Amino acid sequence: MAEIEYNFKEIEKKWQKKWEENKSFLSKIDKSKKKFYLLEMFPYPSGKLHMGHVRNYTIGDLAARFARMKGMNVFHPMGWDSFGLPAENAAIQNNIPPRKWTEKNIDHMKKQFAMIGFSYDWTREITTYKENYYKWNQWMFLKMYEKGLAYKKMSSVNWCPQCNTVLANEQAENGICWRCESEVNRKELEQWFFKITDYAEDLLKGHEELGEGWPEQVITMQRNWIGKSTGLNINFKLESGEDFPIFTTRPDTVYGVTFMAIAPEHPFLERIKDPEVKRSIERFKKQSIADRTSEEKGKEGVDTGIKVINPFNGEKVPLYVGNFVLMDYGSGAIMSVPGHDTRDFAFARKYGLPVKIVIDDPKSPLDPDTMEDAYTADGICVNSEQFNGLSNREAIEKISDYAEEKEIGKREVNYRLRDWGISRQRYWGCPIPVIYCEKCGTVPVDEKDLPVILPTNVDFKGDSKSPLPHMKDFTETECPSCSGKARRETDTMDTFVDSSWYYAKFTSPHSDEIFDKEEVDYWMPVDQYIGGIEHACLHLLYARFFSMVMNDMGLLQNREPFTRLLTQGMVIKDGAKMSKSKGNVVDPDEIIQKYGADTVRLFMLFASPPRKDLDWSDKGVEGCFRFIGRVWRLVNKYAGLYDKDLKIEKSNPDTELHKVRIELHRTVKIVTKDIEERMQYNTAIARMMELTNVLYQIDEKILNSSEGKALISEVFSKLIPMLSPFIPHVSEEMWHILGHDEMLVNSGWPQYIDELTKREEIEIVFQVNGKIRSRARVSSDISKDEMEKMALENGRIIQSIGEKDIKKIIVVPGKLVNIVAK
């Protein structure tokens, strides 16, 4: 018999077409079924899918196909996060309008998606650069403006000189631009903000709900980022009697204050006249974030000559300007306790300021003149008047009580989280719907005038700046309030705004409202979200914030948008993340050409569990291709024996075939559990490989018997459906070869019979003093007594015990016997 070739190109095309024709992946509300909303983070259409995308979407597709077979009403949409800087850079470099460039990329990537056979409902496609999408960005902005959640303020912001735009704090961590990795400057600019800080407590509280379904790591990262701290706001005084409030988490050290420090940006400093001091302040302001936070260059400061009075002990201490003091945390000024704070200690030593001990080490008393670092551990209060002798932990509470009683301070909570700066001085983004009128000032665009359309007839001058401010057609407008001459806002929104609510828009992308109530209430929240961990404090935080705002507005029923989150690992090659700069990129197209989509998918799932990084290996891909071939040949060889209606009544437990049957049912059980509970797809595949290996061991003659036919029928009827979420195209083809008309995408997940998952014969081991001395194959229902008897009669065991006395015998049913002998 001539072998039928595994022609993956033909097979994959054929089934992709069939799925499309049958509208296999369209989702409709069906309240009789359990809904399952599975979402992967949508891509930025950069031009081509990379392996990271392929992995992300393959994991998602497996989960979606599995859930569908399990009988759930699956919702699995896809779209494009299509505003953003790369389109503008491409426009400048290649003279293609951003919209054209983006459209072309989406076109190409959509074809790539189709080639891999992902099961998306494309009728719900979202493209964020399109008016019908960003209109609702603008609408949300107006709603948030109304509620005071969107506001404009002048502030010192992160400026990326490479991208020519402002960045949010989350996007400029450690003073480095998240996109282009250049060093970020500080700039004073008037900017739009979303008041995410109003939700700091909600965002923290929500973590409790997410504890079940989210990785601990992501929750920890967000918690750190929000950075809640409780402390005391203390009213220090100037000699003039003016208030000088500061925030501290260490009120127990308040008697050890030897100087105060204030941020260079602080408006208080406008009163400084001394030209020398003023020069220093200006210099500090201009320092880059990297300089101001660098460990080596050290803290810098200058004495203002002003004295501040400690309300606890009346001591007068000097006020320094410190380049390390942050304007937008607390009050922008701090009390400094060199004795018990490492940073203050270094500063004090540098500028010759006194060090005072107020918490002593109970083990060895501290000497402020000779100590080499601050004492930051716990201890006993000294030099602290009536608080002397208390443990510093107690003192925190007692001093706070005292401060509140005497009205010199108040307990306060502070967050590290800052408001989300959303203005971008870029063209390719969603226009901020605001108008500036000479008479009326800042006026929001009227809701009925939405959307404010981003003009597409743009001319890039090659100076890498947004063309928007020079486009009179866009900027010149009427004031919605007085109809006078007015100018439009030319900044656009951070693209993270687009992705902060897209998951909800998928439920009803064609609605005339922001959402269709029935659709959004039925499908939301996302049951399983899949994406990279790099978004822990960016997208995932913003999306939770938006979801909460929308919940407060009555638009969403849930506060949290993503019930379960899976953060998949990176794709690594030669020890590094695949990237152009490393030159270790593998193009998915090439691999699909060579081995087919099913092989690529299988490799993505087999090489590593989803959470971990995946090491790319050409040889590993070949191995996956070989496995598909093994199953393919087996099915083709025995297709003639297959009878889909043949059922095994009762198999004879003594035959080889029955053992195979048990392996089959075990496999179904294990694979189901690996996918459903453990999300460990690599071991699920390994188990199916084992079963395939077992099938290859069976004598062909035995399979030709009537029992053999029944067995092979049962095996194929379960194995092929099980393979289908992993390698959907070839599975459909094999299913068809076996004579099924129904497609696997519409079939159920195979069942197993629990009694058939127990092996009849098992191997147990006999140990003497914990060391394995012998083994035996026994019936699985062997009793403890029998096991013990067998062990004691075993020649090798008797020999090992020798002259020693048996002290104890431990029998673990079905596993082992351990004889303790001395």
Added chain:
RNA sequence: GCCCAGGUGGUGGAAUUUGGUAGACACAAGGGACUUAAAAUCCCUUGAGCUUUACGCUCGUGCGGGUUCAAGUCCCGCCCUGGGCACCA
């Protein structure tokens, strides 16, 4: 510096849920069958070492201790790798 995750064959990774046969599955390597030959395919071997080559022994899950009849798994102390946080007062 602080917090988290991890360290298992030549390689990717199993086993960690519940302490109970370490190394499933795959890759690589070696051997065999088929073939004029090669490819493909199918089968076998494969942690290290030792000897009397045996259903044999010893060692072996980063290092050092400990608990236990029994430890990759639990406890204590280190080392290393990866990730996160780091002037937040």
